[in-house]
Amino acid sequence: MAEHGKSRREQDEEFAREALPWMEDVYRFALSLTRDPADAEDIVQETFLRAYRSWHTFQLGSDCRRWLFTICRNVFLRTRERERFEVELEDGDAEALAAVRVHQQMMQDGTDRILTRLDLGPALARALDELEEPFRSAVVLVDLEDQSYETAAQVLGVPIGTVRSRLFRGRRQLQERLMHFARDAGFSTARDSTGSSGTGGHGAARHA
């Protein structure tokens, strides 16, 4: 695997410096894909083994994390026997509007307060686990791993518009789950059962 002009030791040092620090990130991404810790570990092992064996193809100075995410995604797809996600929709704008409608509902019944009142980490992590592919991996790459739309598109092998619509739909579904969670947690100011007598109203948002 040695690149011309570099010793094996130099290559290993590069790999240790450039690739290994991203192991936690790759694990999180793998876990989001598999939803199973044992499967995620298998994928992480395979990802780093492949990355090590093909280290000569990595261009120093380019984005190593993106490269590892791409390998990870490919390893995962192989384990799933070419599982296809063909529920494509290309209308990110419509999804963005739908998310705003969810927020309007939450303002009306007071459940929007939950974002500032509770540690939502465990609830959101659970909601994320329940989110279907291909929305989950778009949300994980952009929102947890802080990747741009363009990088996420490269990792997932789809156009940017597809990432955008998947991401926005994923976020909207998470917000809907958050709203239900908030109602269960007693945040709703709406009357029981009818759900239409909220006291919040449009002007009740405390953010402004």
Next chain:
Amino acid sequence: MPDGAERIDCLTAVRQLWDYLDEELDDARFAAVRHHLEVCQSCLPHRDFGRQFLEALQAVRHERPMPSEVRRRVMERLAAAGFRA
């Protein structure tokens, strides 16, 4: 109106709200959405809620620590493949 930003309506602004929060808009569209949010009290809560939501989501990273034995086993496999740290 600051920096001659284009005037846009609420519908246009909220359609681009996620792109705005993700800083994925070009300069002109970013300025247009930002200006709209500065003057529109109806849309501002959506921006604040979206921002808080994304911050909460980002924090989910900490809910998923990698078990230490995963790193050990990865290193074992790499060592078996010839890697020397």
